[in-house]
Amino acid sequence: MTDLAPPPAKQRLPLPPLVDLLTEVHGYLRLDHAVDRPWLDDAAKSWVVFLPGHGKGNAETADVAVILPELVRALHPRLTPAVAGEAAERAILTLTGMMSLPALVFLRGDRMLGSIPRVRDWDDYLQRIGEILESDVESNLEGGAA
Numbered sequence: 086m087t088d089l090a091p092p093p094a095k096q097r098l099p100l101p102p103l104v105d106l107l108t109e110v111h112g113y114l115r116l117d118h119a120v121d122r123p124w125l126d127d128a129a130k131s132w133v134v135f136l137p138g139h140g141k142g143n144a145e146t147a148d149v150a151v152i153l154p155e156l157v158r159a160l161h162p163r164l165t166p167a168v169a170g171e172a173a174e175r176a177i178l179t180l181t182g183m184m185s186l187p188a189l190v191f192l193r194g195d196r197m198l199g200s201i202p203r204v205r206d207w208d209d210y211l212q213r214i215g216e217i218l219e220s221d222v223e224s225n226l227e228g229g230a231a
Contacts, residue, residue, distance in 0.1 A: 098142025103150035104168065107135065111154050113166045116173035123167065128194030131218055133157070133164045136178070138186030139171040145204045146187045153189070156210055163218060164191075191217045 108115040114123060116134065124132040135153055137146045157166050169177055177190055185202035191214070192198060199217035201210065 097140035100137050100139065101147035101150060103147045104135075104137050107150055107153065107166070107168050111157075111166075113168050115168050115170055117170040119172045119176035121173050123165075124192040125195060130165055130193065131163055131198070132167060132192045133214075134167045134169050134173075134177060134190045134192065136169050136174045136184075136186055136188045136190060138188075139174055141186060143187060148204045149187045149189070152204070152207075152210070156189075156214065159211065160214060164214075 107113045113135075116123075124130065124134075133153070133156070135149065137150070153166060157164050178184070181190060181197050181200065184200055188200050188202040190197065190200045198220055199213075201213055201217075205213070
């Protein structure tokens with residue numbers, strides 16, 4: 086007799102509390118719904134959306150959550166930050182293609198300017214973000230499949 090029971094579901098891990106601090110303390114917009122796309126409202130404003138990797142339990146998520154406020158401060162007023170909830174994260178991944186998570190996705194109007202997956206060195210962040218914000222390339226994905 087064989088055991089036909091399905092394999093156990095992979096455990097979904099919670100996000101680090103530092104992700105919640107981005108919305109609760111820093112006041113970043115939280116995108117809770119798949120249709121939340123505030124970057125469409127003002128084509129001149131550049132957005133950075135943090136995709137934390139819901140359920141993945143990636144140790145780099147906490148690191149990016151600490152780095153993001155520093156990046157926003159350093160590049161003020163060039164970036165408007167937001168944090169993707171689970172539904173918004175799935176929707177953005179569908180629009181942009183799969184990428185490694187956590188990731189920062191840069192959007193302006195109806196264009197995705199680029200993304201930066203995982204943790205980077207400070208100077209690398211500043212250089213890449215500068216290039217991304219100056220680009221007019223509609224889909225400048227970096228990274229690849231998750």
